[in-house]
Amino acid sequence: MKKAKSVAVPPHFSTPQRRVIIVEDQRLIAEFLTLHCAALGLHMVQHCVTCHEGLAAIRAHQPDLVLLDISLPDSDGLMLAKAVLNELPQVRMLAISSHRDPWTMLQVQRIGLHGFIDKNEQNPTVLSQAILAVLAGRVHYAPIVNESSARIRRDPKAFIRVLSDYQIQILTMIGASQSDQEIADALGISATTVQSRRRDIMRNLEIHSTPKLIHYALVNGLTRAEQLVARRSD
Secondary structure, eight states: OHHHHTSOOOGGGTTTTOEEEEEOSOHHHHHHHHHHHHHTTOEEEEEESSHHHHHHHHHHHOOSEEEEOSBOSSSBHHHHHHHHHHHOTTSEEEEEESOOOHHHHHHHHHHTOSEEEETTTOOHHHHHHHHHHHHTTOOEEOHHHHHHHHHHHHOTTSHHHHSOHHHHHHHHHHHTTOOHHHHHHHHTSOHHHHHHHHHHHHHHHTOOSHHHHHHHHHHTTSSOHHHHHHHHHO
16 A cells, blocks of 8 residues: 555646545455545545446446446446446546456457456556556556457457357356246247257357356356356355
């Protein structure tokens, strides 16, 4: 935290004071981010722990910057980011997450997040640089974002090359261990159609069992492990 206080802040970032909302369910991380923002001369308007609470706060306060965790208790932070950027494009969004799987990295760019910091590798100085860059209207991505996206785009067998968006949606639901009937009900199709689409997905990915298909969805970030844990605890 001392490192954060030593960062020089350009005068225009403190006058007028920029307003920040933090959407992060881990209290320790949220408190660190609050102190870090204060050291940079920023005003923390509200700390939220869920997507629902975060969206309501962002709509109410329309802050200059949102510091966003991607994995939240009630939903995916990327969905929150997409909603905010569609509704309030002037709000700058910086994701700070330990998720670095291929699907997440692609979505960060597709949605148009202004920044992404990897919790596993970045330090307070890089965090300061990212915050100031995003507030200045620039894009700041951790190297893993471009590296991961380039890697799967070069792979002729990558899921984005061999599956349609519709098939990816079904694969995401399969990865979450939803039954054929649950998927059918959610998509408004028959269970028989789901089974047919499952076979198409397996053929395209050259995967020959449902457990391996679930593993593929987890490894590539189409399904998050916490989704499976939550589902199995219901």
